Amino acid sequence: MLEEAEEIGRRARRARLRLGMTQADLAAALGKTQGWVSKMERGHIELDRVGLLNLLASELHVHPNDLIGRPYNSSPAENQWQVAAAAITREMRRYDLAPVFDGTPRPARQLWQETTRLHRLRDAAANVAILEVLPDLLRETRALAEIANGHEREEAFAIYAVCCKFAHTSAHALGHPELVAMACERAAWSARQSADPVLPAVADWMRVWDMWATADWDDAIALSDKAIRSVQEGYDLGEPLAVRAWGSLQLRAAISAARGGHRAEARDRVDYARTAADRMTEYAGPPVYDRHSTTFSPGNVQIHAISVALEMHEQGKALSINRRTSPNVIESLPNSRRGHHHMDLARAWLWDGNRDKSLKELEKAELIAPQLVRNHPIARSTLRSIVYAERATTREKLRRMSDRFHLDG
Incomplete structure (x- = not known):
């Protein structure tokens, strides 16, 4: 593992030299010293914050995965997920062509039931299993959109967008940047063709995540706010899915602000998200199926507050927040x-x-x-x-x- 740190440093050095950049120039861009850059390139300093890793990659004009060697080398059996990822990428690449599907696709209500399995796998962090399920489901959902009309067709596009979201999450977790980018684009395309008023904001939520890879913190905040405005009316009316999306987007903005050095704004955004979580606990209507799979909850707000503190290098505050958080809240996640x-x-x-x-x-x-x-x-x-x-x-x-x-x- 120590050799891995040295290799990351060597990759950073090679990228810097390709640009004709000195260590002093890179240090100035990062707000660090030349000595820090020297130690990092020798593998003596860990890139222990995502924001720092992404900023370094952005200044070197490479993808963060190129610096850290992701996907990581593992056994042939553990690499089989890349076969499924390639199949998903092919399906998404031919999104506007007639789908290749034998037989008659199931109706939307049955395909929505299929997504409940994906929810369970996502909750278990079983990202490889998610990728293995998605190629056939994407193909069938796209086939339904091709032959259906009216509300059924709109629901098919909504399911397709949600499947793209699952692909996006898994590809991020496993380190597949091509699938990350394509899943985000296809989610936005299909969300626009659905009748779901919240789904385009969920697609923007995905795009904010992608902006982090290039350290575009201010753009990430601006996009979060654009998406928040699109669901504001539903939030004001207390519509559960709009409240979930609104709160999730505030958490995205909080992380973006923390990484961009906007400390006060990061704390404010966490407070806004906490207000949204409180509204969810006050909801007294019939059970609502979280079809967008946003997993927004009071516990999610608490762990994001800890992440925000760590992004601002406030480990004491992060540990203090954790001490004040009920274990039951965490266990429910x-x-x-x-x-x-x-x-x-x-x-x-x-x-x-x-x-x-x-x-x-x-x-x-x-x-x-x-x-x-x-x-x-x-x-x-x-x-x-x-x-x-x-x-x-x-x-x-x-x-x-x-x-x-x-x-x-």
Whole structure:
């Protein structure tokens, strides 16, 4: 794993030299010192914040995955998800051609039932399984849109957009930038053809995520606000799906603001999202199916508040928020979100100087969502930091003991 850190540094150095950029120039662009850049390029500094990794990649005009070597090398069996990803990409690439589908596609109500399986897999952070399900479902949904009319056709496009969202989430988690970009584009295309008033905002929510890869923090906030305005009327009326989207977009804006250095705005956005979560708990109508799969909840707001604090390097505040958060709120979250949460806590404890607690949190994260955590650059960075620190401590202990034993005498 320590060799991985050195390779990231070498990739950064090669990218910098290709641009004819000096270490001092890169340091100025990043708001760092030339010494920091030198250490980073030698693998002595971890890129332990997504915002920092994305900013570095943006300044070097490469994709963040190109710096960190994602998708990561693994066994042939673990790489089989790329076969499914290629099939999904082919389906999305031919989106405006007549679908190749034998037989008669099922009606929209049955295809919506198929998406409930995707919800369960997403909650379990089973991203590989999601990709394996999607090619056939995308093909059938597109076939339904081709032969249906009226509301049935609009619902087919809505299902297609939601399937694109699942592909987008899984591709992000596994590190497939081509599928990420295509899924986002196709979600926006199909959302516009659905009659769902909230779905275009959900597609924008996806696009905000993609803007993070190029460190376009202010554009990400502007797009979040555009999407928020599009569902504002529904939010004001208390429509549950609009409230979920509105709150989720505020959390997107909060992360964007934190990474862009807008501390006050980041905190305000979290507060806005908390207000939306409170409105959800006050809802007294019939159960609402979260067809957009936004997973917005009071617990989700809390773990985003912790993420925001960490993006602003306020690990003490992040740990304080966690202490004030009821364990029941966290336990009610899906595995995908709980895995992220414990990964964040591992980072917070590491920065706070407690490697033992950091490792325990990282172990919890891996146990809850192994696919997610093993493929996440921040989890890998955190583990590398722990390993390096443990080795350094052991070396120092051995040196002192060697001195006491006069082994060099």
